[in-house]
Amino acid sequence: MKVSLILMLCIGISPLFLVQEGDCQNHIRRMHRHRQRSSGYGRAPKSKSCVPREYRAKHRDMATLTQCNTPRKTLVTLDTPDDFKWIHPTAVLVNRCDGHQCNDVGEHCVPTVSTQELFYVEGEMKNGVGKQCANVTARVDMGCKCDCVIQPSDCGHDWEYNERMCQCLCRNDLEEKCRKRMLERPGMVMWDGKTCTCPCNQKMECSTGTSWVPEYCSCRSVSHVDP
Template identity: 35%
Template sequence: MIRILTLVVLLAVSVYGGQKCWDRKENRNIRDLVRKVSCMEPRKTLVPLPVPKGFDRVYPSVVEVPRCAGQMCIQLDQECVATETKNMTITVEAHRLNSLMEHECVDISVQEDVMCGCNCERSQESCGINKVFNRNFCRCECKQGLKNECKNKMVENPGLFMWDETSCTCPCNNQHVKCGDGQVFVHETCECRYVMES
């Protein structure tokens, strides 16, 4: 509850020049909106029904089912998922679009979300070789030391290298250098070298 209130305060107040962005009524509307979309309990959602094998369509084609999807988590990298589910059975009219226009009653099983929770879907495997997974913040972060190594390269070779926070690498500052005849661009040194030299 405290985390939700914190988010409400963050959304409702801007500290730019000490002024608030919204008046009292607008603040109340924002608070109500945040309460409605916060990941707390499943809410009714229209879900399309699958068409059973051997049929062309079902009626009704959608049904209202309690679902967690589409709700908001405090941490941006997390998503609202079902922590507990159960199957519900719905009877529909299944139609065959042939000359006889046959139809029959068919039971379809649909998942109903019982409880919601914010969950981190990421893992170390999703991070790549230059990053480590921080479970507390549900995000991939650059391995320690990589940025300092890059800074050292930048000091030793001014203008040649730059730090890329997205990939946690130290690529060349200008990778589109045109090398002379018999030369190739060497990414490790960010210079043109003669083929025999490299």
């Protein structure tokens, strides 16, 4: 196949001379890519870490140490008995799961098995008897696991519990009912996913003899309002 030759000035090549058209175009493309790489153009910007490099190893070690698997020694404040002004010691070291890390958002570290440990303390009683001995208990965790912060018992009547998301979500039938109502009364109601309700967009002041009826988002004659 005959290759046409043209007179071209290729960027970065001197002096002026005859080159194949395809070679010149390839050279220009290579030069363009080189400039892009040199300037950083065309590359996705690197995400800047909030943690300085010298602290990253410490963070990795801390993440390993605080994983929610084994209870670790934690300083816990003892409960002062009702009939005491104060006690000593005020705190003890016991194994706890509190504060350990879970990987998923919405979870926290909770004990799987716990027991109560007895501690002997002294303190001053409120009746003025002076220093007395007392027994105080503190919870000691034997095992840990990650569990949802929000539990099914936290969900109200209009909510359904989603274990995978650790959230209370609105019942589907409520949103469907609201969407039907939106079609019946366009511009008057709107679905509120925070409260699982379908409230009126605005409430008007009613004149004498009328009363506001949320079902219709309007004022109705008192005689026509259901008791």
